[in-house]
Amino acid sequence: MELLNPNVGLVFWMMISFLLLLVLLRKFAWKPIISTIKNREESIHKALNAAIEAEKKLGTLKSENEALLAQAKKEREEILKEAREARERMITEAKDKAQQEAGLLLASARDNIQNEKMKAITELRNQVAVLSIEIAEKILKEKLSDDKKQQEVMDTILKEVTLN
């Protein structure tokens, strides 16, 4: 039973040393350690939250970027398409115009040629008329140079008239 009977001296030393230990550890160990751990926990918590937020922001930024990129691509394609269309349209327009011009030119050339031809024909006719008059004049002058001949002509003409 000796083991179960606490010694007064040991209780005394135990009480003193344990309470001293409690006071010293409380002041110099537990308080600084626990407050540091708590602060660290809070800062880790904050950092984690910030990281999550940043990730979220990054995500939205990324999707925005992607949307922008897609839009830009689409716009580029549209512009290219428009350009291609414009080019084709311009080419066809130019072709049409050229054809038209060429047609017009040809028509005017043809008109000119016709005009010139008509002019030339008229002139030729005039010239032929003049020449034939001159020839006729010369022939008449020859024929009418003596009376006999003159008579003859008169006779032929009269013959012709009576015949008519």
Place this chain on the structure above:
Amino acid sequence: MARVQTSIIITIWAVLLWISLPVLSWSQHHEDNHHQASQNETHAESHSDHHEAEELDFSAFIKHHISDDYSFHIAGDVSVPLPVIIYEPGKGLDIFLSTAFHHADENHLSRGKYYYHHGKLVIPDLNTDGSLQTDEHGHPIGKHEATLGDLISGNKHVFYNFSITKNVFGLLLGVSLLLIIFSTVAGKYKSNPDKAPSGLQGLLEILILFVQNDIVRQFIGDKHYQRFVPYILTLFFFILINNLLGLIPIFPGSANVTGNIAITMTLALLSLILVVANGSKHFWGHILNPPGVPLPVKILLVPIELIGIITKPFSLMIRLFANITAGHIIIMSIIGITFIIQSYVVGVVTSVFSVAMFMLELLVAFIQAYIFSLLTAQMIGQAVDDGHHVEHETSHH
């Protein structure tokens, strides 16, 4: 490969040597006793008596190991002297070193009045003729060191022992180690508060957070727990370090501090004081005037509840004391088998057994520190509970 083998062999030898230290010290001790006995006793001893004396000696050796002593015995005649501080009512303080007890016996009292035998100190009563009064075993009787039993029974035939005994030495060693370890670790926290813990700090942080969150916070509740964190942390690490120091078989370890009833009683008493001092109205109301209980049952219930306040810390006291003391006794007994059977083969087997027991005791050292802190936290938790989460609290039982 060769290096690994060498280190394994060295480890095995170290473990065997470590285990055999208490054994060696016992055999030396035993021989000394035997010498003294043969010198002192005049009549011839029969063979059977001799054997019986040997076995008795071993149980005395175990008892000596788990009890307190005035000096710190290491091996054979080698022991570390410790200061002895005796207060004898009416005669004042007497302070000297435990070396004064060397070579003292019934005929030569230390400092003229102290009789020291196997860790016990007596100030013998004298017969009228000046000879010592003795009991039936021939040991002198007289004033012995005061125990709690003496204080309660009012026995005035005592002296007060405030010596730095083996247990007080172990206690102070444990306290100093805790102060050194935790002031170092706290310094580390202060110098780089934002860095991840490293080394010892990392190990202790796990334990500190475990005690704070899984013991104190869980059982006392978010509202009140912060006040009690320093006490429960101190309690946990005090029990743990003394349990572990007690497992080291040589000086300065091996003192059976947490296996001493005075130590566990003080711890249990502090827990009781905390419960009584922090008891809420709700807590005392439930004990002194249980609601919804008819009067005749109340008369029966109130004393039981009042006793219940005492029995919880009482069981804490006994649990820690019994577990640690039993661990020491079992390890010593397993080693003792070798010397009782006197066989090398048994020696090998018991060595393996005692290694297993040491491992188990390492586990017990943690478990007991954990249980004591946990039950203390639970007691405090019940005391401070102000009745807002009654259902939550009762679901714990």
